[in-house]
Amino acid sequence: YFEDDMYKYDLSDDAKYFYSSVYFVEDNAFRRFAEECGLNPDEYMDPSSPKGIFLDDFMTFDYEKEKMVRVKLFDKEDFDVKTRQFEDKDGYFFYEINEDGKAEYRGNYDPDTEEEKVMTFELDECSRELTFHIGAVTDKDPYFKAADGMVILYPYSCCGQFYEKDVNDLFNEIIYYIKSDDVYEGFDTLQKTLKENGVFGGTLYNYADEAESNRDFVVVIKVFAYGFIVLISLIAAANVFNTITTNINLRRREFAMLKSVGMTAKGMNKMMNFECIMYGTKALIYGLPVSAGVTFLIYRAINEGIDTDFFIPWRAVIIAVLSVFIVVFSTMMYSMSKIKK
Numbered sequence: 001y002f003e004d005d006m007y008k009y010d011l012s013d014d015a016k017y018f019y020s021s022v023y024f025v026e027d028n029a030f031r032r033f034a035e036e037c038g039l040n041p042d043e044y045m046d047p048s049s050p051k052g053i054f055l056d057d058f059m060t061f062d063y064e065k066e067k068m069v070r071v072k073l074f075d076k077e078d079f080d081v082k083t084r085q086f087e088d089k090d091g092y093f094f095y096e097i098n099e100d101g102k103a104e105y106r107g108n109y110d111p112d113t114e115e116e117k118v119m120t121f122e123l124d125e126c127s128r129e130l131t132f133h134i135g136a137v138t139d140k141d142p143y144f145k146a147a148d149g150m151v152i153l154y155p156y157s158c159c160g161q162f163y164e165k166d167v168n169d170l171f172n173e174i175i176y177y178i179k180s181d182d183v184y185e186g187f188d189t190l191q192k193t194l195k196e197n198g199v200f201g202g203t204l205y206n207y208a209d210e211a212e213s214n215r216d217f218v219v220v221i222k223v224f225a226y227g228f229i230v231l232i233s234l235i236a237a238a239n240v241f242n243t244i245t246t247n248i249n250l251r252r253r254e255f256a257m258l259k260s261v262g263m264t265a266k267g268m269n270k271m272m273n274f275e276c277i278m279y280g281t282k283a284l285i286y287g288l289p290v291s292a293g294v295t296f297l298i299y300r301a302i303n304e305g306i307d308t309d310f311f312i313p314w315r316a317v318i319i320a321v322l323s324v325f326i327v328v329f330s331t332m333m334y335s336m337s338k339i340k341k
Contacts, residue, residue: 007300017132020081020083020150020151020152021151021152022052022083022132022151022152022154023151023152023153023154024154024158024159025142025153025154025155025156026156027045027157028154029142030044030045030153030154030156031045031155033140033142033153034053036138036140036154037053037136037138037140039053039135039136042127043135043236044135044136044155044157045157046056046159047157047161049072049133050133050154050155050158050161051133051134051135051136052081052132052133052135052152052154052202053113053132053134053135053136053137053138053152053153053155054074054081054134054136054137054138054152054153055138055139055140055141055142055150055151055152055153056072056073056074056139056150056153057072057138057139067307068305068306068307069307072139073150073165074137075129075133076137077137078134078135078136079133080131080132080133080134081132081133081134081152082129082130082131082132083129083130083132083133083160084123084127084128084129084130085127085130085163086103086126086127087126087127089105089121089126090107091107091121092105092106092107092119092208093105093106093107093119094126095118095194097123098120100166101123101133102120102122103120103121103122103123103125103126103127104117104118104119104120105118105119105120105121105126106119107119107185109189116232130162132152134152137237178190179277180208183208183209184206184209187204187206187209190204191204195337204302233261233323235264240327241327241331241334244279244331244332244335245331245334245338246327246336248332248335248336248338248339249335249338249339254337255268255339262278268336271334272336273329275332276328276329276332277325279328280324280328283324283328284321284324287320287324291310291317291320292312295312295313296310300327
């Protein structure tokens with residue numbers, strides 16, 4: 001309903017304009033979301049002075065950079081958003097505010113010229129100004145999938161404070177989100193019930209089904225990814241095992257000489273432990289900077305298509321560091337046990 005309306009906010013000397021949507025959310029759902037944001041719901045649901053929550057975090061395509069970017073507009077809270085509510089005019093719908101500051105309406109195509117019909121009106125002739133007070137700005141996602149772009153949330157009970165029309169006649173679209181223990185049977189039953197009562201069921205959407213499909217797709221990707229990682233890790237561990245065992249076997253005479261001049265078994269173990277630490281540390285000195293560089297290159301490649309932040313996967317780094325020392329120490333212990341025999 002509000003996707004084509006124009007909103008204005010003043011954070012500086014110059015007024016900035018942007019497109020947004022206003023959602024009037026069922027009261028209990030609004031209360032729960034406000035609490036998740038650390039807000040007092042009663043302050044936002046006061047019928048005499050309702051406050052909205054602005055969802056200031058969304059992805060949009062930047063045509064100059066030719067990639068998806070994350071946009072955040074506000075650096076403060078507690079401000080007003082002004083908008084105009086546009087009415088349809090004889091089959092024409094509001095399209096935009098043109099360069100002359102007039103409301104441009106578009107309608108059906110002209111059969112003679114095959115061009116879309118366009119009419120313009122003064123703003124006061126086709127719209128009235130509304131003011132929404134924003135009490136908080138958040139980047140949290142609500143329980144539902146909001147429209148693309150920036151969204152303002154209000155409790156449904158406060159809708160009458162902004163509009164003169166009856167609430168039931170105001171909206172041309174009301175969205176319901178339904179939870180079910182059995183999403184597939186519930187979806188089929190609901191669709192069947194709507195058809196039996198002569199209601200078009202084409203607008204039903206099974207979000208749980210899509211979410212499960214996405215999870216299945218992610219599982220497939222993870223199977224291939226982790227399978228590749230395990231394979232490479234086994235190859236690397238086998239190379240380390242062969243290198244260290246060969247090195248130990250070639251040093252048999254060296255070990256015998258050290259024992260003959262008085263080195264004890266405890267001293268031998270200390271020496272081998274020190275060598276393990278030296279091997280592992282030297283490998284990490286080379287490996288960690290290289291892996292960080294490769295991670296940055298992957299980030300740069302992904303950042304060409306979608307705006308994201310660079311981060312080091314520290315959990316994976318810690319696992320890699322521990323794995324290096326575990327492989328080196330276990331291989332060394334195995335080789336020394338063979339030498340002792």
